[in-house]
Amino acid sequence: MTRSIGVRALVLSLVILAIFLAAWHVAVSGGGGGGQAVDPEYARLVGAAAATGGQTPMPGPIDVGKAIWKHMSDPFYVRGTNDMGIGIQLAYSLARVLLGFGIAVAVAVPLGFLIGMSPLVYRALDPFIQVMKPISPLAWMPLALYTIKDSALSSIFVIFICSLWPMLINTAFGVASVRKDWLNVARTLEVGPVRKAFTVILPAAAPTILTGMRISVGIAWLVIVAAEMLVGGTGIGYFVWNQWNNLSLTDIITAILLIGLVGMVLDQILARLTRLVTYPE
Amino acid sequence: MARSYISIEGIARRFPAPEGGRTTIFEDLWFAMERGEFVCVIGHSGCGKTTVLNILAGLDEPSEGAVIIDGKAIEGPSLDRAVIFQSHGLLPWRTVLGNVSYAVSSKWRDWPKAKVEDHARKAIATVGLTGAEMKKPAQLSGGMKQRVGIARALSIEPKIMLMDEPFSALDALTRGTLQDEVRGICRNTGQTVFMITHDVDEAIYLADKIVLMTNGPDARIAEIVTNPLPADRSRNEVHKHPAYYPLRNHIIDFLVARSRSFAEELAQPGKVWNRRAPPIVTPGTPDTPPPLVRAV
Numbered sequence: 001m002t003r004s005i006g007v008r009a010l011v012l013s014l015v016i017l018a019i020f021l022a023a024w025h026v027a028v029s030g031g032g033g034g035g036q037a038v039d040p041e042y043a044r045l046v047g048a049a050a051a052t053g054g055q056t057p058m059p060g061p062i063d064v065g066k067a068i069w070k071h072m073s074d075p076f077y078v079r080g081t082n083d084m085g086i087g088i089q090l091a092y093s094l095a096r097v098l099l100g101f102g103i104a105v106a107v108a109v110p111l112g113f114l115i116g117m118s119p120l121v122y123r124a125l126d127p128f129i130q131v132m133k134p135i136s137p138l139a140w141m142p143l144a145l146y147t148i149k150d151s152a153l154s155s156i157f158v159i160f161i162c163s164l165w166p167m168l169i170n171t172a173f174g175v176a177s178v179r180k181d182w183l184n185v186a187r188t189l190e191v192g193p194v195r196k197a198f199t200v201i202l203p204a205a206a207p208t209i210l211t212g213m214r215i216s217v218g219i220a221w222l223v224i225v226a227a228e229m230l231v232g233g234t235g236i237g238y239f240v241w242n243q244w245n246n247l248s249l250t251d252i253i254t255a256i257l258l259i260g261l262v263g264m265v266l267d268q269i270l271a272r273l274t275r276l277v278t279y280p281e
Numbered sequence: 282m283a284r285s286y287i288s289i290e291g292i293a294r295r296f297p298a299p300e301g302g303r304t305t306i307f308e309d310l311w312f313a314m315e316r317g318e319f320v321c322v323i324g325h326s327g328c329g330k331t332t333v334l335n336i337l338a339g340l341d342e343p344s345e346g347a348v349i350i351d352g353k354a355i356e357g358p359s360l361d362r363a364v365i366f367q368s369h370g371l372l373p374w375r376t377v378l379g380n381v382s383y384a385v386s387s388k389w390r391d392w393p394k395a396k397v398e399d400h401a402r403k404a405i406a407t408v409g410l411t412g413a414e415m416k417k418p419a420q421l422s423g424g425m426k427q428r429v430g431i432a433r434a435l436s437i438e439p440k441i442m443l444m445d446e447p448f449s450a451l452d453a454l455t456r457g458t459l460q461d462e463v464r465g466i467c468r469n470t471g472q473t474v475f476m477i478t479h480d481v482d483e484a485i486y487l488a489d490k491i492v493l494m495t496n497g498p499d500a501r502i503a504e505i506v507t508n509p510l511p512a513d514r515s516r517n518e519v520h521k522h523p524a525y526y527p528l529r530n531h532i533i534d535f536l537v538a539r540s541r542s543f544a545e546e547l548a549q550p551g552k553v554w555n556r557r558a559p560p561i562v563t564p565g566t567p568d569t570p571p572p573l574v575r576a577v
Binding site for chain 2: 181182184185187188189190191199200203204277279280281
């Protein structure tokens with residue numbers, strides 16, 4: 001009997017996961033055998049990690065599993081500026097992303113509408129967009145820090161600037177490529193410009209606009225980690241960097257997994273929204 | 282002379298040509314239509330039929346000349362003139378009812394929602410789509426989509442209906458049924474219709490007047506054929522009428538040969554043709570003047 005492809009894919013995924021975890025376990029436990037003799041006095045001074053030759057052992061899947069369990073069982077504690085639960089750190093990052101992304105939506109969609117509706121503005125702004133688009137958002141960071149003089153706001157600005165371009169370009173493209181027939185329908189019905197924008201152009205361009213948003217939110221989530229490593233203070237990016245300074249690899253791996261999961265959820269939300277506004281022709 | 286209901290007066294349309302200069306699609310085109318007339322325009326692709334329709338709709342502007350409807354020159358699109366698009370032009374994110382309601386609420390902006398929907402449902406019922414109100418265009422067949430387009434046009438109770446090859450994308454059976462329905466609706470409501478087609482039988486069955494356009498560029502209205510068939514003709518009987526074959530042959534002759542060689546025909550000695558009043562012919566009737574006569 002053949003099962004559905006979904007079930008078979010799930011089984012295969014689990015098998016791959018099991019092989020990966022097993023390989024990881026074997027690789028980590030095999031290498032860590034030969035400890036050298038260290039002066040016990042020195043070991044007491046610098047701690048166990050340094051005592052085994054300056055090498056922090058690469059954690060195995062079981063160590064990471066324990067760390068994940070530890071973080072998940074108490075994600076929202078605050079015990080000082082450098083000791084907050086991973087949930088708090090993620091919430092900080094998410095809040096920055098949503099804020100920067102939200103401002104970018106508020107700017108990109110109306111501006112994209114304008115660009116898309118006027119071939120003149122489209123051509124006039126195109127060179128600027130083409131130059132601005134490939135700039136790494138982190139390159140804006142020093143300028144942002146200098147002008148805004150606030151690290152938290154600067155990271156939001158960086159998110160804003162990196163979310164802006166995909167949405168702007170997609171909105172302009174979506175608006176500019178609304179089918180002539182649909183615009184003619186609105187014209188023959190003497191529909192005014194505002195009503196036309198909301199009843200014809202917006203629904204027609206919505207799938208393209210939402211696709212732009214999906215790209216933007218993905219980029220924003222990539223960038224926030226790097227931005228927070230730079231500005232420090234709070235956030236999942238700062239957490240990763242802090243744990244690197246603590247040489248706590250289990251915490252870093254935990255954070256990496258969570259970053260991936262949150263990114264996936266953000267992407268799925270936008271994918272759902274895109275499906276809601278997509279119309280079959 | 283009293284002016285006709287629709288009067289196309291010396292319109293021209295030129296486009297900038299790719300290699301500089303300008304391409305003239307047509308120029309100095311004159312044509313008139315009366316209230317309640319069903320007019321079909323026949324001609325090959327590229328003769329500017331659709332451009333004429335778009336100018337009538339107000340979607341395009343003539344480079345020269347004007348179109349006067351009911352004593353007023355056309356300035357842009359109007360709810361008095363409904364367009365039925367070749368590609369149906371339905372908004373795919375709206376239901377059938379939503380598409381028709383959109384037109385109704387555009388015409389009567391202060392109507393409450395219930396009244397708008399009620400009116401839209403009536404128009405949908407007229408084209409026989411009751412039961413499909415909540416379907417999206419993608420769920421409909423080609424014929425049903427075109428029906429919705431017709432319902433949308435009818436719902437705003439236009440003074441003139443403009444149809445751009447409305448049935449050309451449909452299979453023969455569906456086309457026949459829709460032609461019957463459109464003919465019925467237009468006869469019952471006394472609609473004035475301007476329709477583009479390249480189907481000779483469609484023109485013969487539907488039209489009171491058939492406008493023959495020559496090939497572009499610089500297309501002309503070569504002749505206006507008045508339909509000699511009785512007004513209460515039926516699809517099954519139409520080919521038995523003695524005037525049917527002379528009429529059909531005349532039009533096919535035109536499409537096959539004369540539409541291409543009309544310039545040579547004009548150059549013949551004795552041939553006189555007036556742009557402002559293209560000859561009106563009625564094939565199959567004895568009083569049809571021979572094609573080569575008269576002065577301007």
